[in-house]
Amino acid sequence: MQQQEKTAAEIAELSESAEYSDTFAKQAAIVWRRFRKNKFAVIGLFTLLVLYASAIFAPLIAPYSESGDPNSDIFLIDMRPIASRYKVMLYDDYESFESFVVILPERGQAYYRDVNHVVYPADPEFLAKVEEQQNWLYDEEGEPMRFAPNIMGRDELGRDVFSRVLFAGRISLFIGFVSMGIAIVIGVIWGCVAGYYGGVVDSVMMRIVDAIMSIPTFLLLVTVMSLGRPSIMKVMVVLGLTGWTGISRFVRAEFLSLMKRDFVEAAKCIGAKDKRIIFRHVLPNAMGPIIVAATMGVAGAILAESGLSFFGIGVQPPAASWGNMLTNAQELNTMINASWKALYPGLMIFITVLSYNFMGDGLRDALDPRLKNS
Amino acid sequence: MHKYIIRRLLQAVPLLFIITVITFIIINTAPGDPVYMFVSPDQMDTANLDLIRAQLGLDKPMIVRYFIWLGGVLKGDFGLSFFYRRPVMEVLFESLPNTIILALSATIFSFAVAIPAGITSAIKRNSAFDYASSTVSFIGVSLPSFWFGLIMILVFSLKLRWLPTAGMQSLDATGSFFNDRLRYLILPTLVLGMGSMASKMRYMRSAMLEVIRQDYVRTARAKGVAEFFVIGKHALRNALLPVITLLGFIIPSLVGGAVIVETIFGWPGIGRIAISASFNRDYPLMMGNLMLSSTMVIMGSLIADILYAVADPRIKY
Numbered sequence: 001m002q003q004q005e006k007t008a009a010e011i012a013e014l015s016e017s018a019e020y021s022d023t024f025a026k027q028a029a030i031v032w033r034r035f036r037k038n039k040f041a042v043i044g045l046f047t048l049l050v051l052y053a054s055a056i057f058a059p060l061i062a063p064y065s066e067s068g069d070p071n072s073d074i075f076l077i078d079m080r081p082i083a084s085r086y087k088v089m090l091y092d093d094y095e096s097f098e099s100f101v102v103i104l105p106e107r108g109q110a111y112y113r114d115v116n117h118v119v120y121p122a123d124p125e126f127l128a129k130v131e132e133q134q135n136w137l138y139d140e141e142g143e144p145m146r147f148a149p150n151i152m153g154r155d156e157l158g159r160d161v162f163s164r165v166l167f168a169g170r171i172s173l174f175i176g177f178v179s180m181g182i183a184i185v186i187g188v189i190w191g192c193v194a195g196y197y198g199g200v201v202d203s204v205m206m207r208i209v210d211a212i213m214s215i216p217t218f219l220l221l222v223t224v225m226s227l228g229r230p231s232i233m234k235v236m237v238v239l240g241l242t243g244w245t246g247i248s249r250f251v252r253a254e255f256l257s258l259m260k261r262d263f264v265e266a267a268k269c270i271g272a273k274d275k276r277i278i279f280r281h282v283l284p285n286a287m288g289p290i291i292v293a294a295t296m297g298v299a300g301a302i303l304a305e306s307g308l309s310f311f312g313i314g315v316q317p318p319a320a321s322w323g324n325m326l327t328n329a330q331e332l333n334t335m336i337n338a339s340w341k342a343l344y345p346g347l348m349i350f351i352t353v354l355s356y357n358f359m360g361d362g363l364r365d366a367l368d369p370r371l372k373n374s
Numbered sequence: 375m376h377k378y379i380i381r382r383l384l385q386a387v388p389l390l391f392i393i394t395v396i397t398f399i400i401i402n403t404a405p406g407d408p409v410y411m412f413v414s415p416d417q418m419d420t421a422n423l424d425l426i427r428a429q430l431g432l433d434k435p436m437i438v439r440y441f442i443w444l445g446g447v448l449k450g451d452f453g454l455s456f457f458y459r460r461p462v463m464e465v466l467f468e469s470l471p472n473t474i475i476l477a478l479s480a481t482i483f484s485f486a487v488a489i490p491a492g493i494t495s496a497i498k499r500n501s502a503f504d505y506a507s508s509t510v511s512f513i514g515v516s517l518p519s520f521w522f523g524l525i526m527i528l529v530f531s532l533k534l535r536w537l538p539t540a541g542m543q544s545l546d547a548t549g550s551f552f553n554d555r556l557r558y559l560i561l562p563t564l565v566l567g568m569g570s571m572a573s574k575m576r577y578m579r580s581a582m583l584e585v586i587r588q589d590y591v592r593t594a595r596a597k598g599v600a601e602f603f604v605i606g607k608h609a610l611r612n613a614l615l616p617v618i619t620l621l622g623f624i625i626p627s628l629v630g631g632a633v634i635v636e637t638i639f640g641w642p643g644i645g646r647i648a649i650s651a652s653f654n655r656d657y658p659l660m661m662g663n664l665m666l667s668s669t670m671v672i673m674g675s676l677i678a679d680i681l682y683a684v685a686d687p688r689i690k691y
Contacts, residue, residue, distance in 0.1 A: 040512075211392035214668045218630035219648055223397070223660055226652035227404030303518055307634060310520045311649065326521060330638070332539060335528050342528060346521030354516035361512075 034366035041362020044355035051352055055169040062163035063148035067318055072137050072145065073158030075101045078117050078338040081153040084108055087144050088137040091130045102130050117337065153340035156328050165344055168320035173352070175236050175315075176302035182240025183301075184294050187247025192278055194248070195255025206252065209245045217242060221304060225313040235314050239301050247293050254286040288367035292360055299356035306349045322349045379680060386672050390665070394444060397664045401657055402436050408456060408655035430456060443661070452665070453658035457651070462662035466644055470666070473636070473643030477628045479563045484571035484624070489617070492578025496586065496613075497605060507575060514572025519631055523565045523638040530561060537561055540640030566635040570624050577620060578613070585613040615686050622678030629667045 035041055054061055075088060086105040091112065093100065102112040102122060110122040112130075122130075136144035152161035194205040212220075224238050258264060259282065267277050308314030309323025317324055322345040329335060329342035409426050427433045431442065446453055452462035495504040531539040538558050585591065586609055594608045595601075632645035640646075644663060651659040 207388060208392055211389050211396060211668075214389060214626075214671045215393060215397070215664060216626045216630035216633075216667050216671060218633050219645075219664060219667055220397075220400075222633060222649060222652050223664065224400055224404070226649075227401065227655070299516070306518055307520055310634075311637070313652075323520075326524065330524055332527075332532065335524065336532050339528055342521070342524050346518060346524065349518045349521060350516055353518070354512060357512055357516050 031366045035362050038362035038365060040358040041365075044358030044362065047351060047355040048359065051169060051348075051355070052173060054166055055173050058163075058166040058170055062160075062166045063150075064160035064163040066159075066164060066167040066320060068157060068159035072147075073154070075137065075158070076154050077158045078156060078334070078341075079103070079113075079150060079154040079158070080119070080338075081340055082108075082150050084149055086147050086149075088147065089130050089133075090135040090137070091133055092135075093129075100130075102127075152344045153338065155325070155341050156334065156338070161325075161340060161344055164320045164325060165322070165348055168322050168325055168345065169348065171232060171315055171319060171321045172302055172305060172323070172349070175232065175239070175305045175321075176298040176352075179236045179239035179243060179301045179305070180294055180297045182237065183243035183297060184247060184290065185244075186240065187244035188251050188283075188290065190244065190248035191251025192255060192283065195252035195259070196274065196278055196282075198256075202252070206249075209248055212242070213245045213249075218304065218307065221308060222311070222313065225308050230308075230313050230316055232315055232319065235305055235308060239304055243297060243301060243304075247290065247297070250289055250293065251286055254289060255282055258282045258285055291367060292364045295356055295360035295363055299353040299360070302349065302356070303353055322346070375683070378683065382676050382679065386676065389672060390669065393668050394447070394661075394665065395440075397661060398436075398440050398443070401660055402439070408432070408657060443658075447665070452662040455651075455656055455659040455662075457654045457656045457659065462658050465647065465659060466662055466666055469643050469647055472641060473629075473632055473645060476559070476562055476566060476632060476636070476641060476643060477625075479559055480567035480570070480628060480631075481621075481624060483563050483567040484574055485617075488571050488574035489578055489614075492575045493582050493605070493610065493613070495575075496579045496582030499583070504579075507579075511572040511575045514568045514575075517568060519565050519569065519634050520638055522568065523561070523635060526561050526565060527638070540638075562635050562639045562641055565638075566628065566631050569631065570627055574617070574620055574624075578617060581616050582609065582613040585609045588612070615682070618682045618685060619678050621681070622675035625674035626671045629670060 035045075072088070075090065082103070082105060084105040084107040086103055089102040089104060091100045091102050092098075098114060100112045100114055102110065104110045110127060111119050112122050112126070113119050139145040148160075150160050150162065152165060155161050155164065190205060190209070194202045220242055221238065224242075225234070228234070264277060264281055267281050272280075305314055306321065306323030306326075309321045310326050312324070312327055315321035315324050325345035326342060329338075329345075335342055408430065409423050409432065424433070431439065434442070443453060450463075454460065455462050455465050458465050491507045491510075495501070495507045498504055527539050530537045537560055541558060591604060591609055594604045599608070629645070632641075632643055633648050634645070635641065636643045636645035637649055644666065647659065648663045648667075650656075651663060
């Protein structure tokens with residue numbers, strides 16, 4: 001009985017593969033079924049959905065604004081992560097002529113910091129002295145301000161790292177998407193033209209691709225970005241203009257092999273125009289690898305953008321990107337005293353890129369089972 | 375064989391030529407003017423600017439400048455660095471050995487880990503080790519190297535105080551010179567080699583899987599060869615062949631990665647020069663650096679192709 005069931009499943013699998021499925025909906029269902037088998041790919045997809053959702057809804061989720069609050073931030077520079085709501089008091093010690101910022105969480109231990117941000121636990125005796133002065137940080141209504149938790153701490157300008165990570169995600173994720181879009185368009189057109197026409201056109205176009213590929217990518221990016229004024233627009237365009245070579249290469253290879261197939265020959269015989277052969281017959285067959293390359297390419301673009309922003313030649317402050325949030329974290333004393341600034345933005349880049357790679361891997365197996373080698 | 379090598383060398387010439395054109399256009403059409411780097415703001419009048427522009431050879435039209443530069447390059451002269459006021463190649467060759475040391479140790483690290491790990495996970499397919507190594511390789515490809523570097527510095531240099539944070543050697547090196555250098559080399563090697571290690575591990579695994587399926591492996595097993603020799607002798611040799619090609623692929627990622635790693639770890643190589651040259655608008659140095667790096671990439675893939683042809687008698691050239 002069990003044996004029979006298995007055979008039936010195998011038959012179903014067989015009939016689904018390749019030729020039997022002709023409609024887009026059917027194919028999508030098959031791809032999804034194969035994709036679903038890869039647990040890591042599903043986790044990657046889910047993580048990315050969460051990341052994109054949190055980027056889109058950043059203004060709703062973020063407890064603080066991207067640029068921070070100039071009235072209170074100055075007292076809370078490089079504050080360590082705190083998981084509870086808290087109030088802040090200022091205290092001037094008239095004996096030692098020192099000023100302290102006292103953090104009073106609603107749950108947990110109160111502590112205070114001196115001007116060098118050195119942290120001391122607050123004992124009741126000290127708190128009593130602070131209470132006498134009643135020097136709160138007030139909000140607009142004149143009430144002591146209740147601060148939302150800073151689950152990822154605060155940065156060197158006292159801004160909430162968590163909120164900035166959310167807003168930075170908007171830029172970083174968006175840049176990855178757009179630049180890959182540009183790269184895909186150029187790469188596909190370039191590969192189509194070279195592969196379709198062949199001959200001299202092909203060799204000239206491919207030599208240009210070889211040349212660009214011989215220049216180490218990040219070196220080229222640094223060169224281009226450091227000249228002129230960096231902007232988000234420029235980052236996207238430059239990443240797009242440098243990222244298309246790999247795609248064009250395999251689109252061309254795909255074309256060369258597909259052009260020899262019978263259905264292209266047949267299309268030519270009945271007098272189909274170049275444009276129709278390219279867009280109707282060849283390109284749809286090359287779609288799978290293009291989608292996979294695009295998925296991996298977004299990961300690469302996000303990595304490259306964050307690298308450039310890290311060096312200060314990508315996204316410029318005050319706009320936050322995961323890369324430029326790390327720029328200030330590389331000083332050694334900030335790394336010791338405020339390691340959360342170095343940790344979280346990089347962690348976000350890592351998680352995003354990892355998810356894209358997982359998803360790309362799953363897509364490759366799902367879209368093109370021939371490539372699967374395990 | 376000779377013919378093949380010569381043909382490949384000749385193919386590299388138009389490639390390098392296209393690269394000169396592309397990079398020259400990119401660098402010289404960019405907005406902004408390097409002249410302002412050399413004038414103090416109080417002396418900034420047109421006469422001064424024009425004088426400096428003429429001194430730097432920037433007063434001529436771009437095409438003329440390109441051919442002047444190309445003429446020099448053909449004679450082995452890459453011009454004077456704007457910033458250092460010394461020949462470009464002198465500046466670059468000073469720090470090239472440092473980059474090569476770093477790149478070499480990263481290569482050794484990545485191969486030394488990737489090959490055994492890849493083989494093991496291919497042999498023990500779907501085992502815990504296989505899953506672990508494939509997870510590691512995914513992580514390795516996805517780690518942003520600048521962040522990974524920072525975390526390594528934070529953990530191993532600042533918290534544990536095992537290794538130095540930056541630089542290439544101690545100022546007051548006591549004990550063995552080699553040991554001192556080695557301590558400085560560990561973290562940059564790890565960070566630079568991580569990405570290529572990860573990708574090679576997967577590559578090695580699939581190459582091994584491919585070979586294990588072959589008939590000659592089955593034959594070897596059938597005639598009673600011990601499993602150790604089946605893998606070590608019959609399979610491994612053939613699986614290692616495509617890995618040679620990776621030697622060529624690895625160079626672009628190493629040279630590009632060196633820019634980041636050298637900057638983070640204060641390693642005085644050409645990657646760090648690339649960054650500072652870009653920030654200083656040192657056009658000749660930027661051109662020289664791009665040309666040197668591209669040449670290394672092209673030579674790398676050339677050598678890999680030749681080695682492949684030597685190692686695999688099935689290849690006809």
